[in-house]
Amino acid sequence: MQATAPAAPLRGFRYYDMLVAGMVAVLLCSNLIGPAKVCTVSLPMLGALSFGAGNLFFPVSYIFGDVLTEVYGYARARRAIWAGFGAMVFATLMSQAIIRMPASAGEPFNAQLQPALELVFGNTWRIALASLIAYWLGDFANSFVMARMKLWTRGRMLWTRTIGSTLVGQGVDSLTFYPIAFSGIWEGQTIVKVIAFNWTMKVLVEVVLTPLTYAVVGFLKSREGVDTFDEGTRFTPFSLKDEGVLHTPGQ
Template sequence: MLSDNTSFGVDGVETRAGITPVEARALEGKRLRYYDYCMVAFAVILICSNLVGAAKVSVVELPFIGPFVFGSAVLFFPLSYVLGDVLTEVYGYARARRIVWVGFAASVYAALMTAIVVAIPPAPGWAGQDAITSVFGQTPRIFFASILAFWCGEFANAFVLAWMKVLTGGRMLWTRTIGSTIVGQAVDSLIFYPLAFLGVWDTHLVLTVMVSNYLLKVGWEAVLTPVTYKIVGFMKRREGVDVYDVGTDFTPFRVKV
């Protein structure tokens, strides 16, 4: 059975796990043990998902359904949304917003680097240019679509989760993680697949992969809900905080917390 450690509002009352609910501004100057590690993990997941699996379409045979077509990155990219949920739930919207901007900047750098590496003329006698171009030649377009979709989707995800946490008084974490993912991944998918692949893939394939990947992403969030509960509970206990975004400025256009 899932155990929800966020049962009270921002009233200074100790929760069952010994965590005091606080407003976001109360974290100013507090040493956070795991925040920096989460920032690095978030950027790594995002870049690897885009570089390694975004352009590959895979298929598996499902019993009673038949061939199921999906983008390979869907197996790993949803972890960024799970981590985003954890960050917003534990540290609040403002600190999650800063990490989204870090992921955005890292993605821009990766896109520029791959574009330059592909464009530089190869040395005489080096036979790997065709392979590099084949694998990474589309990367700038994919990265542009990805970082725009990620930026919009992740902020939608963080906003919905933070808003629902205040609305529910911190109860029913699963409604926030799944509900925010439904919204965030819808925004992400509707932006990414048309921008990245229309005109490159057949339109029917774009729509098929967009829908199947969206369902898989939301499904992943639901499946990982017990894990999310464990991680959120662990981090709240170790950090000693449970942030509620009361009075938070929800604009995405800043990095200050």
């Protein structure tokens, strides 16, 4: 029988802040750097496949979300999601402000730098809005499914939760982002194909990295001495209150 205690304050955790920082860093890099480059790879039987470079690393932010939810619970993952959302809003506003500031005519390098900044960071308002909405909906869907499945499975079969939550979260993300960003620009058939391909690739990244997720979760539960079950948690996104029941492993 496991001992239970009320949710502990965030300052009691040694690794929580570092995980949040890592999640935000991956999120910002995949959204600000990755989308600027389209990659093409040739695979046996499938031929040439094109995808945004950010799609290779964006799923890592979902792995951070899985780890945070599994170890610390939905409420603390919720804090991390809001931190990521705030960082994305700030980065979007900052990049737009810098692009629109008048470049000094006395600096010759600006003639090369300004077009480059506009090309890399000058996303249209539709793409910026789509990224924010898709991230918010997708990450909360991922964390919700992860937490609920942990209760259903009574903490067993972690792989079902990590993959199952990613199937839902990445599906919500892709189904939200591409229609908002490209409806009326791309043909409907193209949007469907891109959604299907990117969703599949993101889920495969999660599957491949499942052993790493197991290792990190095991390490954190052991070092933090905690394993959170969201019993009685209010699964609203609009709260920063600590909730969930902390179980002490091995007792």
